[in-house]
């Protein structure tokens with residue numbers, strides 16, 4: 121739950137991640153601040169998912185520093201993450217929404233879970249088996265489940281990767297509402313249109329390096345690097 125002290129801003133300096141002797145993130149310097157979503161763009165294999173996992177504490181950086189404005193454990197408790205293919209418990213939609221709330225020991229968990237389902241337009245599906253939902257419904261449930269915790273920061277890894285345009289639109293609306301509620305969304309996407317619709321600022325990762333970053337409006341209107349311009353044109357960049 122949000123209180124006065126905040127985990128943001130986050131400052132990353134020389135952030136590195138290597139696995140199996142291969143360097144995946146090559147020393148990134150950036151800040152994350154509260155506000156509109158930060159969208160991480162980049163081609164396949166650029167290191168976007170790895171970066172999200174490092175930021176969320178699922179992978180340990182192998183170099184550099186990540187400085188939250190709170191001690192790391194407290195910062196960790198203020199975050200949630202939704203994966204490309206969310207894991208659903210073999211139980212009802214409501215039970216899935218309830219699970220993290222009970223785990224966090226929040227009071228009135230059932231009312232909060234039902235309210236969360238309502239916010240994503242899934243109240244009527246509360247008793248359905250979660251694993252029988254469509255991909256779009258599962259993604260909305262995963263967002264409801266994360267949003268119910270009122271995280272300060274929500275990491276989303278390709279939240280619409282496998283969805284059709286209608287489901288994508290619904291998920292984007294939910295992401296917009298989550299951001300409007302005060303949660304900082306940090307997400308990866310391949311959809312440039314989606315980035316234009318949702319981003320407050322953009323980070324372009326190429327080959328594990330931060331090629332460009334800045335306010336979205338400026339990034340799209342006047343790409344700051346030749347690679348960013350090529351990426352926006354749809355040319356191959358790596």
Ligand SMILES: Nc1ncnc2c1ncn2[C@@H]1O[C@H](COP(=O)(O)OP(=O)(O)OP(=O)(O)O)[C@@H](O)[C@H]1O
Pocket residue numbers: 139140144162163164165166167168169170171
């Ligand atoms: N735990 C790991 N150990 C070793 N290599 C990894 C690990 N995780 C990712 N990689 C490699 O790091 C590189 C970056 O992967 P990552 O999934 O972050 O890319 P991405 O930008 O998210 O790509 P995509 O858009 O295809 O999802 C890839 O070459 C991948 O194979």
